[in-house]
Every structure is written in structure tokens, then in C-alpha cells.
Amino acid sequence: MKNILTITWYSLREAMARKVFISFFIISLLTIFFVAFIISMPNFVKAFVVGAGNNFLESFTALEIMFISPISLIGILMSVFSSASFIPVMLEKGNIDLLLSKPISREQLLIGKYLGGIAVVLINIALLIIGVWLVFSIKFSVWNFGFLLTIFTITFTFAILYSIIVLFGILTKSSAPGMMIAYLIFLIVSPVLYSVKYKLGVLIQSSLVKGIVDFVYYLFPKTSELMGKTTYDLATGGGITNYQPVLTSLGFLILTLGIAVAIFRKKDF
Amino acid sequence: MDFNAIETSTLSKVYSSAFGRKKIEALSGLTLTVAPGTIFGFLGPNGAGKTTFVKLLLGITFPTSGSAKILGEDISGYKIKSKIGYLPENHKYPAYLKGSEVLDFYGKLSGMDGDILRKKIDELLELVQLTQWKKTKVKAYSKGMMQRLGLAQALLNDPELIFLDEPTDGVDPIGRKEIRDILLELKSRNKTIFLNSHLLSEVEQITDRVGILNKGKLIKEGTVKELTQKREEYKLSLEGAAVNDLVNHANNEFNLTSLGEGYFNLKVTDSNELNKILDAFRAKGIMIKEMVQQKDSLEDIFISLIKESENGGVK
Numbered sequence: 001m002k003n004i005l006t007i008t009w010y011s012l013r014e015a016m017a018r019k020v021f022i023s024f025f026i027i028s029l030l031t032i033f034f035v036a037f038i039i040s041m042p043n044f045v046k047a048f049v050v051g052a053g054n055n056f057l058e059s060f061t062a063l064e065i066m067f068i069s070p071i072s073l074i075g076i077l078m079s080v081f082s083s084a085s086f087i088p089v090m091l092e093k094g095n096i097d098l099l100l101s102k103p104i105s106r107e108q109l110l111i112g113k114y115l116g117g118i119a120v121v122l123i124n125i126a127l128l129i130i131g132v133w134l135v136f137s138i139k140f141s142v143w144n145f146g147f148l149l150t151i152f153t154i155t156f157t158f159a160i161l162y163s164i165i166v167l168f169g170i171l172t173k174s175s176a177p178g179m180m181i182a183y184l185i186f187l188i189v190s191p192v193l194y195s196v197k198y199k200l201g202v203l204i205q206s207s208l209v210k211g212i213v214d215f216v217y218y219l220f221p222k223t224s225e226l227m228g229k230t231t232y233d234l235a236t237g238g239g240i241t242n243y244q245p246v247l248t249s250l251g252f253l254i255l256t257l258g259i260a261v262a263i264f265r266k267k268d269f
Numbered sequence: 270m271d272f273n274a275i276e277t278s279t280l281s282k283v284y285s286s287a288f289g290r291k292k293i294e295a296l297s298g299l300t301l302t303v304a305p306g307t308i309f310g311f312l313g314p315n316g317a318g319k320t321t322f323v324k325l326l327l328g329i330t331f332p333t334s335g336s337a338k339i340l341g342e343d344i345s346g347y348k349i350k351s352k353i354g355y356l357p358e359n360h361k362y363p364a365y366l367k368g369s370e371v372l373d374f375y376g377k378l379s380g381m382d383g384d385i386l387r388k389k390i391d392e393l394l395e396l397v398q399l400t401q402w403k404k405t406k407v408k409a410y411s412k413g414m415m416q417r418l419g420l421a422q423a424l425l426n427d428p429e430l431i432f433l434d435e436p437t438d439g440v441d442p443i444g445r446k447e448i449r450d451i452l453l454e455l456k457s458r459n460k461t462i463f464l465n466s467h468l469l470s471e472v473e474q475i476t477d478r479v480g481i482l483n484k485g486k487l488i489k490e491g492t493v494k495e496l497t498q499k500r501e502e503y504k505l506s507l508e509g510a511a512v513n514d515l516v517n518h519a520n521n522e523f524n525l526t527s528l529g530e531g532y533f534n535l536k537v538t539d540s541n542e543l544n545k546i547l548d549a550f551r552a553k554g555i556m557i558k559e560m561v562q563q564k565d566s567l568e569d570i571f572i573s574l575i576k577e578s579e580n581g582g583v584k
Contacts (some may be wrong), residue, residue: 006377010363017365094361098422100329101355101432102378105347268284268330 003104004112011086011116012123020082024075024124031071032131038067039139057144061236064136064147068129072154072227075125076186079158080165083117084179087169096269106265114166114257121158126151146237153231160221160249161186163256170260170267191224193217221249272341274430274461275303275326280335282321282485295321297485298335303478305429306459308452310466310476310493312571318485319465320358323432327355340430351380354428356419358435358465364408368399368418371407372425379426386425393421396451412439420448424455431455434465449475473497473567481571483578489570499564503535503543504528506559507550514553523549534563 015021039045052059090096090113099109129151137143161182168178197217204210222245233241240246282296296318303309313319324330326339328347342349362371369390376386394400397417402410410418416439423431433452437445445468452462452475466472472479473493481489489496508531523546524536537543550557565573 002380002382003378006374010374014363014365017363092361094357094359095363097324097327097329097357098355098360098362098375099378101327101350101353101357102375103348103351103380104378266331269324 003108004115007104007109007112008116008119011113012119014086014089014116015082015120018082020079020120021124023082024078024120025127027071027074027078028124028128028131031067031128032135035067035132036135036139039135045139057142058236060136060140060142061144061147061232064132064144065150065232065235068132068150069227071128072125072150075121075128076154076158076161076227077183079117079121079124080161080179080182080186083120083162084165084169084175084182086113086117087166087178088173088175091169091173091269093269100269107261110166110170110261110264114162117162117166118155118159121162122151122155125154125158129154144235144237147235149234150231153226153234156246156249157186157223157226160223160226160253160256163253163260167256167260167263170264185220186223189220190222193220194222194224218248219252221252223249272305273302273338274305274307275301275309275337275339275463277301277322277326277337278335280322280325280337281333282318282325282330283333294485296325296332299482299485299487301480301487301490303461303463305461306456307477308456308462308464308475310464310472310479311482312466312469312472312479312567313482314575316484317482319482320434321485322482323355323434323463323465327353327432351426352429354423354426354431356416356423356431356433356436358438360415360419360422362407362415362418365406367404367406368410369394369403371418372422375422376425381426389425389427390421393424396424397421398447413441413444416440416448417444420451428460430461430463432463432465435467436464437466437468437471445471469566469568469571479567481574483575486578488578489574493567496570497565497567499562501537501539501543502563503537504559504561504563505533505535505557506531507533507555508558509553509555511553511555531558 012021048059048063049056090099090109100106129148133144133147136147164182164185165175165178168181169175172178193213193216196213201210201213204213225245226249229242230240230245233239278300279298280296280300281294281298284293284295285291286293299318299322311319311322321330325332326337326344327350328344332344337344340349340352363374366374372390372393373386376382376390381389390403391400394403397420399414399417399421402414407415407418416436420433420436423433436452437448440448449471452464455462456475464472464476476493478490478492479496480487512531526534528534535543535546537546547557
């Protein structure tokens, strides 16, 4: 465990050195100031309270999410970009030789690096969400603690994408393939599969085609649902209403990371 | 220590290309033993398999066949590495770290922590003369400084067995001498050192035994003394009026070759013949100012063995 924590800590240092942290931090601060500025505009609160009517809490959360969603999306895209080189850099000749010559197992090394990437995103997303939450809570005097749970859904979404980056990083020793596949799944595959399964599904007559759609849908991670419905449910305090996207995505993460570890254990450097 | 520091038996490594169409035999049935408390020099031309051998022992690469033990334990486990130090060739440290932070990182990975680690870092930085650079990021280090830091890194955990791959690469002559002294001091503390190097003269100076590798095969192994046998050949410095005459008739009378400026190379069959020739020189009024018996340097042996091996065993 000590070895994993050492690798995780030094991955955070690497992120700081590459200005990932500071860039994320500046964007988060600007977002928080922007939110504070918007909701401090004259009559903003009054107009919102009147407009929300009886659905105040729901509308309040929707407003919070409206501010947080685009930033989270950009945050994830940025995180994928900035963390994609962690594994290829670790695998560079002269670096990996030294790491593997130490009394640390290959599993510990890879898991430590994986957790380091996730820690970078967790800290930054937490800063952003807690900042926005504080601004809203102080201004409206409404303390919606459920909103803070979105930190975990957004970080979990990144963790899934990062497992893909880790796997392709191990396979190719390059950052580009993993990054491209992560973007493809996050921006295209997941939203399209969701639409095909739930919006266009009724139009599919063939049971074979339906079976294929179901297989592919359940196989791939549901990042769009995690960032959408699951995040919204948690933010409004309703809890997770549908565990399927969480569990199947977790299964994908474990499988992807498991394959990465298995390959890394046998790889010659 | 009642076991060998390194013990390998028919260790082989074959690298396969994608889809396994092309195979490269990097190491072929290597059997080698390195006794504890010695310095072993591993020599070979580029691509001979020296680094592959070290990587196999350290679990960085996996053997295709054969077995190996380091410090009495099978190489498949990773915990034994807490007793091992390694300086790879072309090592790369995280550029964002300072010298002392690099040592802190690798020290922690070696299972060290707290005051013991801090004290050891200061001690080693002093040893490799980098104390004044400890707060400088390693990206500003020169090649020689990186090698010194690498050596400090390899010694952090007070290892029993140390693998050094070209440790003096990029280091100036004074620095090289200092590194040699450090290695000899480590040997005096019963540490085993496995040294991969191209610098044959350096290897000759400090190693107890030497292995010569070519195309993945161990072609010779022995002590430096065994490998560098003296020859019945002498370098002479001669003076006297008859020296010029000697030069003119050198090849007829004696097996003597002029090296210029009064120096000659004399080949004899045994010491009796040598004495007779020396007497003949004196009889001609030639003064023998200097006489040194010639021996093969490690470099001569190395080149000769590699050529022999390239020609399939024919000199």
C-alpha cells in the first residue's frame, strides 16, 4: 500500500509540474467567480425565486447543474488530454527500467499510476464543485448537500475513460490512441448507444439487431448517462434511481484495468 | 553469505517481432556464477546482450528459458530487489524533481523512509559530490552529474548486489577515478558489483573476474590475470654506437623490430634465448636502458576473442 501511495503522490507531483493542476485550478476559479458574478446581478435571486414557483429545490439544483455541466465536460476533456501521457512517460526506456528494479510489484506500479491520474481529477473537480456549491448556498441560503455527490459521478466517469487510456498506453506506449478512443467513447459511442437503445429502440423490429444493440450497449461504459441522469439524480437528492449504468460501467472499468494489469505483468521492457 | 550473488543456468532470451515472424536471440544459454564480494566485469560489443542479461536478472524482461538466482533467490520474486541497486544505461529521472527529491522518490520505493532516508540522501550526495546541487532540478544537470546522481540512487538502500551499466559514461577522468574508488570501497565492504562497461581499461583496473559476451553467448570468462597472460615478448630501450647496425641487421640476427627512438620489440622463445641475446648486445657495446615484458591487455584479448567468435572460432 505504501508503494502505491508513493507512486500516486509522485503522479500528482508530475501533474503539478506539467501545469495540469494550475490550469485546472485557474479555470475552476474563473468559473466560480463567473457564477458568483451572474447570481449577484440585481434581481437575479428574486426573479429566480418567482420563476421557480413551487419547484424551488428542483429548479435550484437545475440551475447549479446548468453552470457545472459545461465546465465538467470541459474538465473531463482536459483531464483526458493531460493525463494521457502519464503511462507512456512511465514506460520510457531508462524510466521503467529503474522503477521495475525496485521492490515494487508491477500491479502496484500501475495501480499507483492509475490512482494518481484519478486523484488529479478528483481534487480539481472537488474544488470546482465545492466552490460553485458554496456560492449558490450562501447566496440562496439553501444548502443542497446532494449536489456535492456529483464530484463522485464526474470523477467516476473520468476513471472509466482513464482505464482506457491506461490500457492503450500499455499496449502502444503512446498517448494518442488511448486519448482518441476515450474521446470517441465519451463524445460519440456512449451518447449514440443511449439514443439507439432508448430513443430509437422502438423502431427496431429484428430481434437479432435488438440483441446486437443490447450487447454493444451493455458492453460499453455509459458515460453520457453517468454525466446526465445519474449526476442529476444525485444532485437533486433523489439518490441513484437506476444502478445499471453505474454497475455496467464499473464492470467495464474493472475489465479494462484488469486486462491492462495482465498485459503489464507479462511485458518485456 | 553461503550462496552466490548471481547464478544463472542456460539463461536464454528470444525477442519476437509482432506476429512472431522474426526472432532475435538476444541471449543464448548463458550459465554464469558471480561470487559474493567481488567485482565482475561484463564486456561485449554493442548488442551483445549485456543489458538484456541484467534486465532478465532484475525482472525487467522475462527469460524465454533457463533459470537464474540472485542472492540465493529466484528472479521471479520482486522483494529481493530491496537488497539490489541498479544504475541503468541512459537512465531517466522525472525532470521536475530536484536531485534530493529523486533520491527521496527511489528511496521510498526501496522501502526507506523518514530520518534514515534523509540522512542517507545527504550522505550519498556528499559521496558523489552533488550536495551543492541537491536543490537544483535534474533537468539542469549535466550528463556527468546525472551519472553521479544515478550512482547515489543505486546505493540508496545499502544494497548487497549492485548492477552498474556504463557507470562512467559521460563522466570526466577525475570523476571516473572517483567512481572507481567508490566501487573499490564498496567491494571492501563485501558488496558484489556487476559492471557492464565498454571502457576496458577501467574494467581491467578494478574487476576480479571478467566475462566476455558476443551475440548472446559467453565466449570467455576468467580473472583479469588469467585473461591477460604475459608473452615472451619484450620492449627494449637500447643505446650505443652499434644500435644503428642492429637496426640494419635486426631481422637477420634477432627477432627484433624497431619501434623508433631507440625502442625495439624483441620476440624470444624462452628466457634462455633472451639471456643469450642480451649477452650478445652487451658484447656489441649496446647499453640496455629499459626492458619491459609485454602482455596482452584486456583490450587485445577482447578484440581477439570477438574476431575469433565472429569467424566461428578460427583465429
